[in-house]
Amino acid sequence: MSVFKDSGHLFRLVALYAVGTLTFLGIRAFFVPHSFGQYGHYRGAAITEIAAHPIHFAGHQTCETCHADVQEMKKTGMHAQVSCEACHGPLAKHADDPSIQPAKLDTAVLCVRCHAASAARPKGFPQVAAAEHSNGLPCETCHKPHSPAISAGGAK
Amino acid sequence: MNISRRQMLILLPAAAVAWESVLAGTPESSPNYKMTDHWWSMLIDISKCIGCGNCVRACQAENDVPDGFFRTWVERYHVTDWHLENPEVISPDGGKEGFPSVTEDDNGKYFFVPKLCNHCADSPCTQVCPVGATFISPDGVVLIDQTYCLGCAYCVQACPYGCRYIHPQKKVADKCTLCYHRITKGLTTACCEACPTGARQLADLKNPKDPIHEFLRTHNVQILKPQMATGAKVFYNDLDGSVR
Numbered sequence: 001m002s003v004f005k006d007s008g009h010l011f012r013l014v015a016l017y018a019v020g021t022l023t024f025l026g027i028r029a030f031f032v033p034h035s036f037g038q039y040g041h042y043r044g045a046a047i048t049e050i051a052a053h054p055i056h057f058a059g060h061q062t063c064e065t066c067h068a069d070v071q072e073m074k075k076t077g078m079h080a081q082v083s084c085e086a087c088h089g090p091l092a093k094h095a096d097d098p099s100i101q102p103a104k105l106d107t108a109v110l111c112v113r114c115h116a117a118s119a120a121r122p123k124g125f126p127q128v129a130a131a132e133h134s135n136g137l138p139c140e141t142c143h144k145p146h147s148p149a150i151s152a153g154g155a156k
Numbered sequence: 157m158n159i160s161r162r163q164m165l166i167l168l169p170a171a172a173v174a175w176e177s178v179l180a181g182t183p184e185s186s187p188n189y190k191m192t193d194h195w196w197s198m199l200i201d202i203s204k205c206i207g208c209g210n211c212v213r214a215c216q217a218e219n220d221v222p223d224g225f226f227r228t229w230v231e232r233y234h235v236t237d238w239h240l241e242n243p244e245v246i247s248p249d250g251g252k253e254g255f256p257s258v259t260e261d262d263n264g265k266y267f268f269v270p271k272l273c274n275h276c277a278d279s280p281c282t283q284v285c286p287v288g289a290t291f292i293s294p295d296g297v298v299l300i301d302q303t304y305c306l307g308c309a310y311c312v313q314a315c316p317y318g319c320r321y322i323h324p325q326k327k328v329a330d331k332c333t334l335c336y337h338r339i340t341k342g343l344t345t346a347c348c349e350a351c352p353t354g355a356r357q358l359a360d361l362k363n364p365k366d367p368i369h370e371f372l373r374t375h376n377v378q379i380l381k382p383q384m385a386t387g388a389k390v391f392y393n394d395l396d397g398s399v400r
Contacts, residue, residue: 041291113208117257118258120267
């Protein structure tokens with residue numbers, strides 16, 4: 001058995017490596033988050049955490065569950081495709097608790113955001129030079145925001 | 157109360173596991189949402205964009221984006237005659253409050269280009285992250301794990317579209333999540349919800365019934381910087397050649 005003569009230092013070396021590897025694996029297991037590597041080289045739980053962020057815009061489907069009358073009014077008008085919160089702003093809080101009333105809107109600011117005349121806008125889009133167009137009258141004097149076309153019987 | 161050494165040894169790890177689950181919390185689950193069933197993208201129709209800035213404001217409200225930083229923004233291009241290589245591009249405050257109006261006498265053409273993260277399938281930003289804090293999710297959305305991000309800003313430099321920034325308070329990278337918290341619940345993104353003309357449409361490339369497939373077949377659609385082979389998934393209809 002001369003092969004194993006003086007071989008003690010080899011076993012000590014192997015034991016040292018084993019202890020080192022186990023220590024490394026232990027530390028690694030402690031510091032690497034559980035879901036790391038679940039889907040790829042990242043923390044899988046991050047996806048569910050991001051998905052759990054709170055919502056601010058309720059979405060027009062939510063609005064329509066209560067405000068069917070407005071939906072009816074909008075349906076045939078030029079603003080049929082404009083969702084409620086495009087003008088009214090984020091109202092998920094109001095949808096959760098209807099006692100929270102949304103702020104009143106100022107048509108003087110709101111309408112011109114989209115409809116102020118500018119050569120940069122697409123040609124077919126309805127635009128007006130607000131000052132000349134209405135002589136200072138607020139837009140809603142003639143146009144109902146939910147269905148803005150002036151009806152045949154109304155004032156031109 | 158007397159606790160033996162044996163009981164203590166059993167109790168300690170149990171308490172540690174319990175405490176960990178308390179720390180982790182229980183994120184609101186999204187029932188019926190299967191990540192592997194989706195591959196999200198967005199369609200932007202330049203011919204419909206009126207430059208109102210609704211998308212920018214909606215994004216800031218939905219995602220608490222700090223002032224002066226943008227997850228989405230709108231640029232106005234002004235191209236005179238044949239100077240396609242040198243368009244004049246403006247984006248005052250990201251186009252949040254709209255753009256100064258121009259009169260018909262001005263020469264050249266104008267158009268608006270809404271921009272956001274392209275949620276690239278082969279994104280440079282995810283490849284450079286040294287810690288695995290940014291990644292593309294199984295449903296095709298490039299996300300940031302902000303609890304893991306170091307704020308080294310390699311990704312900010314790597315993004316060829318300039319879509320990332322370092323959050324001024326959190327000091328970590330931040331960017332568009334394609335409203336991941338909304339699309340996983342069946343809602344559209346805040347920018348698409350607020351867009352009055354339908355110039356932005358959220359699209360699911362894995363859904364064979366999504367109208368995007370028909371649209372891509374029948375329109376002249378481009379992506380930004382195709383030469384960089386990023387696999388960008390924001391498709392632009394009617395995009396002028398001067399946009400890079």
